[in-house]
Amino acid sequence: MTQPSIAIKDFTVAPPRITSWQRFRRAFFSRWIVIIGLVILLVMMFTAIFAPWLAPYDPYKQDLSSPLLQPCKAHLLGTDGLGRDTLSRVIYGSRTALLIGFAVTGVAVIVGMVLGLCAGYFGGVVSMFIMRFIDALMSIPMILLALVIASVLGGGLKNVIIALSIGTICPYTRIMNGLVLSIKQNDYILAERAMGASDSRTMFSHILPNAFQPIIVMITMQLGFLILAEAGLSFLGIGIEPPFAAWGSMVNDGYQYLMTNPALSFAPGICIMLVVFAFNMVGDGLRDALDPRLRGMF
């Protein structure tokens, strides 16, 4: 027997295995712009967690003997109208922004997903009732809705979270509803039903996990938008009460002293922009890495 003249590829040796996690990592970290976003986010979270150690001064302590200082060595970004150190307040502001962002997302995702799941799964009257309500809420832009609700409930951290959550529920419900409708068509759901699984088991152990990727992408993208909305509310003076450091209200406070101390309103504004920027980029990166087909959905 002669050797075959053409080289036959040896299929007994497996090609290097690429796990889905590795593929995800490669796609995610290949774009420098996504890495920048990730770094910004990590820095923000770091400052938010370690704010008490990072801030050079107490952000709430007023020092009326030195109001409106220009940026100098002692106060890197100067002081505001009540003599509070701007840098410390900006650092504490990251806590407020991230806290509100995560809290609202938590509430909205849970409520929105359950509503969307029910509407999509049961259909009929349930779906009509839920989706009509969501449509009605959706016809008012989210920030205006939050503005009205926050003014009804009054200021304070808790009320701002509630106000923003109500508007944020809508997109989650809608996307969940759509996902459930398409997942429901799969044969494995039919098989599950044929085996006699209960409604709640089918919904929570089979449909929900399959809807996770788009929801994760949506969370990242909505977080940036939420922080923008929160800043807008507190800029208008509805939201976090004054002693608390929130970037939006700091921009508004600094606005009065724009002529003499521009740093007062510039610094918190830059922070808002950077965080939102970072969330948007990481969200985009996640979307492209997890599932490029999602492009059209967001």
Added chain:
Amino acid sequence: MTLVIFFIMRMLPGDPLRLYLSETQSLESMPPEAVAALRHEFGLDKPLILQYTSWIGGVFRGDFGTSIYYRESVGTLMLERYPITLHLGLLSFVISCILGVLLGLVQALRRGKWIDTSLTVLAYFGISIPTFWLGILLMYFLGLKLGLLPISGYTPPWENFWLSTRQVIMPVICMSVMGIAGTARQMRSSMLEVTRQDYIRTAWSKGLGERTIVYRHMLKNSLIPVVTLLGMFAPMILVGSVFAETVFAIPGVGRLMVSSIFGHDYVVVQSITLLVAAVVILCNLIVDISYGWLDPRIRYG
């Protein structure tokens, strides 16, 4: 939907009457009969459901009710302010459409070149920048430092066209940046999507000029997702006007909304909210209709 708005508004804490009266006298010092009379005048003594039906009935007849704070018909109030917001909003919308589509087109045609990369980064910043902060930045640099533009106020264009245009530039920039950036992003990605299609390859291979391919075949086909997005931006521009009008002290609907919220002037707030919702629904309708024009394959009913 009107129900939702109405009941949210009536949960407002604080008595609107107290606010109205506080300028002249305190509520407590008035005789109870007078208070009751005032309540009756504004219809506050009726049960909620009657208040709702009378309000919604009025809306259908073009009567939005009476503002408790201004003691003027809400319709008159809105008529005074609506043209202002409309002026700013329409300008921003047109600018967002034109600039957004153009920039997205340039990006897609020069894909991977430096102009594409830098515009992509700029677009990210554009959708991330808070409207009010951008307003303050512009005000500081263009208005205060360089003295190029008046920093605030509004003049109707028919009174003093030049001044009005100069005053309008900064708010319009603020309100349209997000729209431009969002549209450009969407335009870029849908253009790239269209470029891959078979009919574009056919068009190239049969020797059509680049101009014809880009304008006749690519542009029109990539506009559908962009139009969807533009429909969503119209309400966003209204929201932007709330902030831009606050920063630049422009007496438009946005300012009226904010001041009425603080004043518990619920009739005004619910009417504005209703109007905004109407604009949103109208935009969705326009978007749906324009689909049919852009792509004759899409037909309804």
